[in-house]
Amino acid sequence: MKNIRITVEYDGTPYSGWQRQNRKGCVTVQGEIESALGMILQEKISLAAAGRTDKGVHAKAQIANFSTASPMDLSRMVHSLNALLPDTIRITDPLEMPKEFHSRHSARERHYRYFLIAEPSAIYGRFSGCSFGTPDLAVMQQVAGSVRGVHDFSAFSREDRDSPGRLCTVTACQWYRYQHFLVLSISANRFLRSMVRYLVDGMLRAGKGTLSAEEFKRMLETGVMTTQLNPVAPSGLFLWRVTY
Amino acid sequence: MKNIRITVEYDGTPYSGWQRQNRKGCVTVQGEIESALGMILQEKISLAAAGRTDKGVHAKAQIANFSTASPMDLSRMVHSLNALLPDTIRITDPLEMPKEFHSRHSARERHYRYFLIAEPSAIYGRFSGCSFGTPDLAVMQQVAGSVRGVHDFSAFSREDRDSPGRLCTVTACQWYRYQHFLVLSISANRFLRSMVRYLVDGMLRAGKGTLSAEEFKRMLETGVMTTQLNPVAPSGLFLWRVTY
Structure with a gap:
């Protein structure tokens, strides 16, 4: 059996x-x-992936892997795969990996980005959330700083019985301006369900x-959602990169 | 009767x-x-627009106008309009204009942009065409230079019985790099049907x-399509701006 890793970009x-x-x-991306x-390999294939993104969330470079007995050439396989898949899913960079490699368990860090635009837009709206006005970037930056480090992110996530433990180590969390957008770049060893979208809602309210x-900060320290937060729109969120 | 001008952005x-x-x-944008x-004004409304974009073509700032007897406040009207319209159409900047203003006839210049990406992309593909490889930008730039000026663009358009005359005055036509994209910026007093997409196909073939x-250049001078061109994908084309 071969262990094949692929990179998956999706809208x-x-x-x-x-x-x-x-x-x-x-209809799901994995499905x-x-x-x-x-169809291509004439086998039942089961994919593992670095991040289980929510409904409507995009990926610039999701990493997945699967086992196959097929001897098919990898670039031919990817070519056929892209021909069969809808335009909103693209596969690149197929690699044969050692059998120990697992796209989820082997991942050291996940990097997400969230794009915010100030006013609704027919074009930019597909790939951004809307702040409906201009928040104070300095305040958002300050709050983002407090997100870094090890915290119990219970106050910033949906319940999720599938994944035990609520501690995450956030290694980077900062906002920057990019064209019309305010962008959050955030990296952690792991993320709880909808965590980035709850954090963005909190930072945006602060801003x-x-x-x-x-x-x-108190919610970060206590793990209790004392103010009701609502996850911002999934359209602004991208699983950007995974580090192994 | 009031003559109202609106700006329309659409995917x-x-x-x-x-x-x-x-x-x-x-389903059409005008419709x-x-x-x-x-529904909002309780009148039958008929819109004129600066450019009749083809199926799948986007607009950053299409300009339209219509007559109405309604006394409704313009910002309230636009607010209701955006609430009713799908997210892929946004209306901004309503203005009451002199009755002579006509979004098509009064327009002096239309500006279009075409975005090309080198490889298919699940994310960028919605708003770009694909060059499947890297064309020679210097050659494309040189050919773009020859497009400027007054030409009979018959070789670069679909037949269109609705609009007589084939001469257009192109005042700007140049390529530039922008992030992952090659972008064509082109301005003219008027454009024939699918003209930008035929021109991009020709320039891309040259590149x-x-x-x-x-x-x-011969096709530009003679108006005869001696080499079969196919309009590039509409997904890369934006009606960018209209000058009055």
């Missing part, structure tokens, strides 16, 4: 997230790739003056 | 172009806006060495 808009679901009419690979930096 | 992907069509199941305006700069 998450039309998908119910990464993870295969057995509900009818639920689309597994079914296309199954707009409706949540104090102190209360944000 | 053209889901639309059969700007122009209203009476065929069933044909969507007219029907939303009709890839499958069409000589001489033959491109």
Whole structure:
């Protein structure tokens, strides 16, 4: 058996997230790739991935891997795969890996970016969230600084019975301006469910003056969501890169 | 009667172009806006626009105008309009204009941009065309130079019985690099049907060495398509700006 790693870029808009679901009419990125690979390789394929992105979240470079007995040449396989897949999913960089490699367990860090635009836009809206006005970037930057380090991120996530433990080590968290966008770049060893979108909501509220930096920090320290946060739109979020 | 001018941004992907069509199941940008305006103003509204973009072509700032007897406040009207319209169409900058103003006839220049990316991309593909490799930018730039001026663009357009005359005055035509993209910026007093997409196909063929700069120029001079050109994908084209 060969262990094949692939890089997956997707526009998450039309998908119910990464993870295969057995509900009818639920189209997922994993499901689309597994079914296309199954046709090409004439085997049942099961994909592992570095990050299970939520419904509507995009990926610039998701990493996945699978086992196959097929002797098919990798570049030919990827060519067929891209021909079968919808335009909103692209596969690149196939690599044969040692059998120990696992796209999720071997990953050391995940890097996400969140793009915010000040006003609704018919064009930029597909790949950004909207701040409806201009938040104070200096305040957001200050709050972002407090996110770095090891914290229990319970106050900034959905419940998720599948993944135990709530501690994450955030190694980078900062905002920068890019064209019309404010962009959050955040890296951690792991992320809880919807964590980036809850954090962006909290930082945005701080930047707009409706949540104090102190209360944000208190939620980070206590793990209790004392102010109701709502995850910002998935359209602005990208799984940007995975480090092994 | 008031003459109202609006700016329209749209992601053209889901639309059969700007122009209203009476065929069933044909959703157009003009049709969507007219029907939303009709509901808000309780009148039959008819829109004129600076450029009739083709199926799948986007607009950063299309300009349209319409007459109405309604006394409704303009910012309230635009607010209701954006609430009714799909996210892929956004209206901004409503202005009451003198009754002589006509978004098509009064326009002096249209500015289009075409975005090309070297490899297919799940994310960038929605708003770009693909060159499948790296063309020679210097050659494309040289050919672009020959496009400037007054020419009969018959060799670079679809037949169009609605608009007589084939002469256009191109005042700017140049390529530049922008992030992952090669971008064509082109301005003219008018454009024939699909003209930018035929021109990009010709320039791209020149940049890839499958069409000589001489033959491109000959087609510009004679108005005869001696080499078969195919309009590049509409996904890369934006009506960028209109000058009055």
